[in-house]
Amino acid sequence: MTDLITPELVALDLVATDKADATRQLAKKLQAAGRVTDLEGFLADVAAREAQMATGMPGGIGLPHARSEHVTVPTLGLARVPGGVDFGAPDGPATLVFLIAAPAGGGSEHLTILAALARRLVRPAFRQTIIDAADEAAVASYVQSEVGS
């Protein structure tokens, strides 16, 4: 099974003007890795989800996500944003942005991995390890090991 996240999908020092910008920068990495076929289509799906309810999570997390037909394999794009970017969370801007891309059809095995990821996000130790990680490869391998497979 394809890894959920690889070093190419991690941005360590992202600078973003707003959440749409942060999402777009991450989505481009997904497109470059061949996991998103149509950048604009995918971003539209994410924006539609974002419009339903802001995805800013407690603990400085932005969690743009969508199930989209423009996604080939379940993928996680991850950015550390030291300057912070507002995702609408009540407790302040996000310094970690997780972009979850799930295929529209998606077997439930893939979705189980995403479920495991979502559960990890609320654990402070998980967030801290990502913040402290030395490089892209360390982030990717840690996340990959946490969600299994």
Add this chain to the structure above:
Amino acid sequence: MKFVAVTSCPTGIAHTYMAAENLEQFGKAAGHDVQVETQGSAGSVPLSDDVIAAADGVIFAADLPVKGKERFAGKPFVDVGVKKAVHDGPGVIAAAVEAVESGGGASLEHIDAAGAEVKAAGASSTAAPGTKATGGQSVASRIKQYLMTGVSYMIPFVAAGGIMIAISFMLGGYKISTTTAADVINTFSPFSVQSWAGLFFVTGGAAFGFLVPVLSGFIAFAIADRPGIAPGFVGGTLAVATGAGFLGGLATGFIGGFIALYFSRLNVPKSIRGVMPVVVIPLIATFLTGLIMLIILGKPIKWLMDSLSSALLGMTGTAAIALGAILGLMMGFDLGGPINKVAYTFAITGLSAVALDESGANDPRLQIMAAVMAAGMTPPLGLALATVLRKRLFTEPEIENGKAAWILGASFITEGAIPFAAAAPLRVIPATMVGSAVTGALVMAFGNTLRAPHGGIWVVALISNPFLYLLAVAIGMVITAFGVVFLKGLGSKASAKAPSGVPVNA
């Protein structure tokens, strides 16, 4: 404490699981066990029945309609939405603890219409697994669920009581109906068939005494949960006392239930919240239900019965067949209620007068008795036949009740039709009225006479021309059955057109 929770969100890949993790973690931190069913896109593993049964309270952190919500019926719950569980896990846990401690099924956040419906759906499905919990939001389907809850709790009383009374007639003849509990206690002998018949009659009669109170009490329970029990049962008992019958019991169930629900939704100071469901609401709601039943409804019902009686007495000159049809309509209308009772009393009064006059065998008053009994037999028989003809129009408990209804109808225990009529009065009562009217008219036309006040086919020896008599009953039975099938068929087509409800189990 132990909690179960359901989480869901529109996309089903993020909030659902974050909320679940939050509730589990913060629950554990506060010393509680929280088990979560994540109804997300990864598929949900349902909570086991044991886990749900052991839970003290329920947390709904769901932005989608909860699948299988009726599984959690009767437990205190909070309904917070998924976002609150993601952002404020400790707050949600605290709210859930408070909901459990305040008792009752009240949500602190809000009791919404869906919440009230859960109770109804759940109560009926726990009472009778076959009852369909539609989960629809329409007023009509909610009323139907309230009714089905009352009916499903009533059926055991109908079946147990009715069959025992039927056995008592079978063993002891119609004269058994004068037996009292004191007679059984004083004179019971294990070697006397009459003694056993008396025992069956008195026990069956006691079961029948619960029929309307249980119907009313559980309708109120479905509406308002536990606070509805007292006003519902008391209202039902008063419906019997005022002669209002099962239609009165339906009314008191709704009156008592909605009064209780109104008071349980009031925002009261926390200091008295604890005593609301056990003391204050039952007290106020029961009193108000009694007041409405006795003062506001009691008089009109008595007036109705009195004027119907005098109207019947004034019809002595009327053509016999028309009188038979009218008596049949009355017998089939409320199935043991006031109007039925007027017709029956009219017949009994005539019967006792005949006994005093020593008049001839073809006395019209004996024909009236025969017509009234036949017309009272067709409703349960017709419905029993309908459950066989068109199973899919009936719920599983109704089909079961249909089996008992054969015996009850044959024994002139009209109440056997009440579970059907209470569940769908507008579809069943017109059919039972027409069937009974035809049978009443036919018996008068055939000129059958009856010298017993009760007993159904067990007193067939006391009926003249029994073959024609049974034919009249059979015709009415078939008409009733086809009428019910027709009317229920109309209803089911109409509801199929309506927007379908939320799937209970996807």
